Amino acid sequence: xKLLKIISVLLLAMCIGCSSGDDGGPQVGGxxxxxxxxSETPPVDNSDPFLYSATQNLKDVADFPLGNIVSASKLASxxxxxxxxxxxxxxxxxxxxxxxDMKMANMxxxxxxxxxxxxxxxxxxxxxxxxxxxxxxxxxxxxxxxWLNTFEGTDEEFEAQIEAYVKATVAHFxxxxxxxxxxxxxSWDVVNEYFDGSAVRTSLxxxxxxxxxxxxxxxxxxxxxxxxxLFYNDYNIAGEVDKRNAIISMVSNFISDDIPxxxxxxxxxxxxxxxxxxxxxxxxxxxDTGLLVHIxxxxxxxxxxxDLSELTVERAQAQEEQYQRVxxxxxxxxPQAQQFGLTIWGVRDQDSWLYDGGSxxxxxxxxxxxxxxxxxxxxxxxxxxxx
Ligand code: G3I
Numbered sequence: 001x002k003l004l005k006i007i008s009v010l011l012l013a014m015c016i017g018c019s020s021g022d023d024g025g026p027q028v029g030g031x032x033x034x035x036x037x038x039s040e041t042p043p044v045d046n047s048d049p050f051l052y053s054a055t056q057n058l059k060d061v062a063d064f065p066l067g068n069i070v071s072a073s074k075l076a077s078x079x080x081x082x083x084x085x086x087x088x089x090x091x092x093x094x095x096x097x098x099x100x101d102m103k104m105a106n107m108x109x110x111x112x113x114x115x116x117x118x119x120x121x122x123x124x125x126x127x128x129x130x131x132x133x134x135x136x137x138x139x140x141x142x143x144x145x146x147w148l149n150t151f152e153g154t155d156e157e158f159e160a161q162i163e164a165y166v167k168a169t170v171a172h173f174x175x176x177x178x179x180x181x182x183x184x185x186x187s188w189d190v191v192n193e194y195f196d197g198s199a200v201r202t203s204l205x206x207x208x209x210x211x212x213x214x215x216x217x218x219x220x221x222x223x224x225x226x227x228x229x230l231f232y233n234d235y236n237i238a239g240e241v242d243k244r245n246a247i248i249s250m251v252s253n254f255i256s257d258d259i260p261x262x263x264x265x266x267x268x269x270x271x272x273x274x275x276x277x278x279x280x281x282x283x284x285x286x287x288d289t290g291l292l293v294h295i296x297x298x299x300x301x302x303x304x305x306x307d308l309s310e311l312t313v314e315r316a317q318a319q320e321e322q323y324q325r326v327x328x329x330x331x332x333x334x335p336q337a338q339q340f341g342l343t344i345w346g347v348r349d350q351d352s353w354l355y356d357g358g359s360x361x362x363x364x365x366x367x368x369x370x371x372x373x374x375x376x377x378x379x380x381x382x383x384x385x386x387x
Contacts, residue, residue: 049313049316049373050311050313050316050366050372050373051366051370051371051372051373052371052372052373052375052376053371054371054375054376054379056379057091057092058092058093058375058378058379058382059092059093059094061379061382061383062327062331062342062382063331063336063339064336064339064340064341064342065094065095065132065340065341065342066092066093066094066095066341066342066343066344067093067094067095067096067097067132067134067341067342067343067344068089068092068093068095068096068097068343068344068345068346068347069096069097069098069099069343069344069345069346070089070096070097070098070099070122070125071098071099071100071101071118071122072098072101072117072118072119072121072122074086075121075122075125076121081369084369085347085348085369088347088365088369089347090129093131094130094131094132095131095132095133095134095341095343096122096125096126096131096132096133096134097133097134097135097136097296097343098118098119098122098133098135098136099345099346100143101118101119101122102118102119102122102135102136102137102173103136103137103140103143104137104138104139104140104143104144104145104148104165105143105144105145106118106143107119107169108145108148108165109145109147110145110147111147111151111161112161112164114165114168114169114172116169116172116173119135119173123173123176123184123185124176126184127176127178127184131184132184132186132341133173133184133185133186134185134186134187134188134189134294134296134341134343135169135170135173135185135187135188135189135228136188136189136192136233136296137188137189137190137191137192137233138165138166138169138170138188138189138190138191138217138221139162139166139190139191139192139205139213139214139217140189140191140192140193141193141201141203141204141205142193144204148161148204149204155208155209158208158209159208159209159213159216162205162209162213162217163216163220166190166217166220166221166224167220167221167223167224168224169224170188170220170221170224170225170228171224171225173185174224174225174227174228183227183228185228186228186229187228187229187230187231187262187263187294187340188221188228188229188230188231189231189232189233189265189296190214190217190218190221190230190231190232190261191213191214191217191218191232191233192233192234193233193234193235194214194232194234194250195234195243195246195247195250197240197242197243197246198242198243198245198246199246214232214250215254215257215259218230218254218259218260218261219259219260221260222260229262229263229292229340230260230261230262230263231261231262231263231264231265231292231294231296231340232247232250232251232261232263232264232265233264233265233267233294233296234247234265234266234267235267235269235297236267236269237264237266237267237282237286238266238268238270238275238278238279238282238283239270239274239275239278239279239282241278244282244285244286247264248285248286248289251264251289251291252289261291262291262292263291263292263293263294263340264286264289264291264292264293264294265294265295265296265297266282266283266286266293266294266295266296267296267297267298268295268296268297268298268299268326269297269298269299269301269345269354270298270299270300270301270322270326271300271301271304271322272300272301272302272304272315272318272319272322273318273322274304279325279326279329280325280329280333283329283330283333283334284333287333287334287335287338290338291338292338292339292340293330293334293338293339293340294340294341294342294343295326295330295341295342295343296343297343297345298323298326298342298343298344298345299344299345299346299352299354299362299363300319300322300323300326300362300374301354301360301362302315302316302318302319302360302361302362303315303359303360303361304360306359311361316361316372316373316374317373319361319374319377320373320374320376320377321377321387322377323364323374323375323377323378323381324377324378324380324381324385324387325381325387326342326378326381327342327377327378327379327380327381327382327383328380328381328382328384328385328386328387329381330342330381331381331382331384332384344363344364344378345363346362346363347363347364347365347369348363348365348366348367348369349361349362349363349365349366349367350367351363364378
């Protein structure tokens with residue numbers, strides 16, 4: 001296998017060396033919009049068992065938005081790799097989420113002081129290139145600005161700061177609309193990870209506002225914008241049954257108490273072999289709430305127990321199948337009117353929060369932007385090929 005990898009790297013290097021701008025180079029940047037049968041463009045090296053030549057863009061095989069994550073600095077960059085990144089983004093996706101730039105720690109810079117500039121740049125890019133923006137995330141225990149952690153005001157003053165922040169942020173990002181008058185920012189993760197297992201997580205927000213801070217947050221967001229879609233977002237909704245049940249019971253309390261909520265974000269940070277049967281069960285359970293369902297942060301670890309020093313074909317195929325399962329179950333289980341979309345948490349492996357110096361390979365593109373077989377798995381699933 002090592003030999004195969006070496007040969008494929010050599011072949012790829014030769015292709016790069018002999019290509020020129022106009023007549024194409026190696027197939028980087030995912031599938032082309034209209035594959036040209038007469039093109040001299042060398043195909044992806046099919047002898048590499050980890051790669052495949054994609055012919056379809058993800059957004060074209062799904063009836064719902066397909067998303068990925070961005071940062072303002074990447075979108076502004078003209079480096080070769082960020083240019084390729086943007087080519088892939090524009091070709092394959094029609095929805096974007098800020099990986100970090102629209103979190104509280106980045107935007108809430110001081111008491112009554114906000115810096116929306118990174119988010120504004122992302123929204124401007126989305127407007128220019130026809131993307132929907134999913135806002136992430138208004139309140140999350142892991143994204144608190146330092147000044148707020150040490151805020152010396154009373155609890156009432158603390159709550160007033162959070163209320164003002166939520167309202168100002170939602171109102172600000174409601175301002176930009178496309179040519180049809182549709183707001184570019186369609187939705188927000190209002191509260192992220194309220195639960196720790198099936199219990200309410202202790203956080204600065206529960207301590208200073210109370211365990212009902214999440215209900216208040218959804219009401220504040222709705223007051224600031226009557227139309228934007230409001231999501232609750234969490235991890236392990238697939239895989240942790242007790243946590244899922246706690247979330248479902250929270251949703252039914254919201255509905256009976258008239259707390260506004262439109263959707264649930266299932267983060268979907270998965271492993272190649274986990275969850276198994278609970279994956280379709282969880283998607284069904286969440287769809288049964290009647291709310292919108294967003295697969296909001298999809299990635300699949302291939303090496304979660306660190307038993308591999310390099311990816312094996314067998315593990316890559318298991319990972320491909322897990323991607324296929326997500327695409328297939330989401331497409332076939334969630335009623336179309338509730339399919340808010342599917343967002344992948346990164347483009348290249350090396351850009352993933354899970355990369356860890358190269359010890360895992362969780363995404364759909366390798367570090368040279370070639371499409372991996374995981375991409376094929378997701379395409380198959382989205383097209384309805386049963387795993
Ligand atoms: O801002 C500094 C930057 O100035 C510095 O140069 C850099 C070098 O280390 O660190 C930068 O901040 C890091 C930031 O990512 C940008 O790279 C933070 O330390 C790091 O904690 C942060 O990690 C992000 C993490 O959320 C925490 O906010 C990850 O990129 C992001 O992928 C991850 O995403 C979360 C979702 O929001 C919620 N669900 C779980 C998911 C994975 O943890």
